[in-house]
Amino acid sequence: METAIRDLTEQQEALTNDVSQLKAQMGQILEMLESINLVPPHAHPGEDSRSARILQLFEERLDALEGFKHTGFDVVHLCLFLDIAIPPNFKLPTFDKYRGTSYPWSHLTMYCRKMTPHTHDDTLLIHFFQESLTRATLRWYLGLRHEHIPTWRSLAKGFLNQYKYNMDMVPDRSQLQNMAKGEKEAFKEYARHWGELATCIQPPLSNKEMTPPTILRENGRKRVIKFCESTHQRKGESRDEEREDYARGGNLPYQ
Structure with missing residues (x-):
């Protein structure tokens, strides 16, 4: 890493010197041209302005080559630390990316x-x-x-x-427990967002509290449905048994 940065710095310095030398030489040439009248007596007046325009464009091109110095394209300024030392066997861990929307x-x-x-x-x-x-x-x-x-x-x-x-924006305990899933919010996204907020609560939530309320309500609804179905099934079986008793001579308690 240090070697690469040093090489880039040396290349930048060499390029800067080359551009500076070239611009100095062009400045000398321009001074010589300005001191000598190169326009022949029979030349068209527009040719002089055309030559001046060409020289101006040439100057602009040199300025563009040197322009990187004025746009911040400098290794020294782009890097936060030039003396960083990365251990030889360093292995970069895998990080969860922070998007600016969580704690x-x-x-x-x-x-x-x-x-x-x-x-x-x-x-x-x-x-x-x-x-x-x-x-x-x-x-x-x-x-x-x-x-x-x-x-x-x-x-x-x-x-x-x-x-x-x-x-x-982190909610307190009661607000978190009352946090419902939005109508258009995906269930997976709701659970992820709820879990992120839950980790911010102090003191930490217990294992029982770490279940989103929407999941609790959904599980409760399923348990109620299952209970009703099993109860209804038992009632049906009980009625069948009573009908069999009646067929054998017993009394039917209901019609």
Whole structure:
């Protein structure tokens, strides 16, 4: 990693020197052309302006070659840390991607636990945090600069501040238990979202409380239906037995 960054930096410096030298040479040529009247007496007046336009375009092309210096395309400025040291046998864990819609503290906890062997290395934690982000959250990270996040603590604090609104929207115990599935919401999506919010409740929910209310209601409804069906079946069997007794000479208690 360090070797690759060093090579890119050297290539950039070489390209910068080449462009600077070429522009200096063109400046000298332009000065010479301006000091000499190259327009013949019989030439058309428009040819002079045409030559000037060609020289102007040539200057613009040189400026474009040098333009990368003005657009921030600089390895030193694009990288958060140039001295990052990745262990030889380092294997990047698989992270759940944070989309900016769930509890940010839970995401930080997940990330730190998976990076436990490297919690002493701030640069490594900061560098690979981008691997746990996606979409808008990744764009937020890419907009950061080294002076914004010199330490892992500063990055974690900035991340929590950025997605603080998700922490403010976490429901309490009673609100969570009354959270119903939307009419157009897929059952799987409802269960996932409910589970994410449930992990944010303090103190943690018990195993019994960790079942979404919609599932409880659905299971309860199924149990009621099953009970009614079994009761109805037993009543039917009881009536059949009574009819058999009547056929053998007994009295039928109902018609």
